[in-house]
């Protein structure tokens with residue numbers, strides 16, 4: 111039996127007059143990597159924030175490992191600790207070194223001892239190849255390095271799923287690949303991942319499924335080979351054509 | 361009295377002036393942070409209350425608060441008859457409103473993503489504020505807090521009017537004794553500059569440098 115890690119059922123999010131997410135149903139099973147693509151403003155970030163329990167949907171249900179999050183009296187903080195989140199914008203805590211960024215959750219949320227937290231944090235930093243930078247502050251790191259520490263901060267908590275919201279979107283081309291490579295490693299090790307990204311190589315290589323969103327809705331869901339070879343919907347075709355127009359070597 | 365003796369007499373008031381200023385700063389800090397937090401995270405009734413506090417104490421002159429406490433409350437409640445207590449309380453309550461504003465804008469500059477990142481780790485809102493938001497906001501606030509201390513050192517001179525033996529009181533005793541206003545007031549001006557300058561200047565420098573280093 112497949113184990114559902116995270117599920118959104120008919121999720122809506124409305125900001126004033128803007129309908130950011132308009133009735134999305136989505137599920138991620140253990141060990142899967144699903145990639146969401148879609149034009150700017152299509153509601154990817156909003157959907158991911160709802161699934162990451164960072165924002166409450168206007169309507170609809172979020173299920174974490176089978177339990178309806180908002181119907182139950184579960185402690186949201188405890189659940190969030192099991193869902194890693196990697197942001198598009200720089201999100202490292204700027205007053206803390208890379209090591210302390212990773213340690214914070216281990217110490218203050220999981221309650222590990224100083225030694226244990228340090229050991230785990232260094233191990234996570236090693237996984238993203240940032241161990242030598244442990245004592246550096248975010249401002250002393252490149253954008254790509256910061257994102258890798260952000261990934262380490264998420265994986266150190268041993269989450270059941272990690273959500274990535276366009277982690278490479280604000281990086282220069284030459285810094286993107288080092289982040290992508292780390293994410294590819296994670297996917298290959300069987301990490302459960304939900305990723306919004308326009309990195310098509312990554313999507314094609316590791317995604318079990320591509321989810322195409324537009325105007326707050328899921329327009330198309332397909333395995334990567336199918337999706338990239340021949341999107342079924344006109345909207346996805348147009349979006350891909352525009353995306354590929356700007357990408358060389360595809 | 362030689363000019364040196366006169367100056368030394370003024371200097372004797374420094375511990376009181378500094379003591380009152382720093383004590384009221386500490387009081388303002390202790391009240392200002394919760395007020396800022398209530399205004400930002402408090403939810404509507406508490407936030408409105410904090411807002412009202414800020415607006416009130418930012419609009420009323422310190423002297424009005426001080427006289428009200430000393431002459432008004434002092435006639436009813438014994439503790440307000442103590443000019444030292446009353447000075448520290450009134451300066452501190454007014455400073456709390458200023459410091460709340462300093463912290464609010466500092467917290468605002470820390471940004472929403474930091475809060476969200478902290479929450480996503482499983483920290484509670486309180487934990488996020490404590491471990492992520494406030495430590496950064498504090499660094500951003502340092503220059504503003506430096507000016508606030510300087511302001512309190514200057515405003516502590518009001519407490520002369522309710523009988524605190526601080527620098528202005530010493531200056532006026534000296535003026536009466538020497539029948540000259542030159543040394544008492546030039547001397548106290550020099551002392552005020554010497555007291556305020558390190559706070560205003562070094563806290564500004566240190567804070568600005570730290571901000572640059574951390575990219576805050």
Ligand SMILES: Nc1ncnc2c1ncn2[C@@H]1O[C@H](COP(=O)(O)OP(=O)(O)OP(=O)(O)O)[C@@H](O)[C@H]1O
Nearest residue numbers: 125128129130148149150151152153154155156157
């Ligand atoms: N906090 C918010 N308040 C108001 N409107 C919002 C908020 N967040 C998102 N929106 C709006 O919701 C819509 C979807 O935005 P969202 O950021 O989810 O899209 P996106 O697919 O992530 O876009 P991008 O690729 O640019 O990141 C947009 O119209 C946006 O302006």
Ligand SMILES: [Mg+2]
Nearest residue numbers: 154155156276
């Ligand atoms: Mg987005």
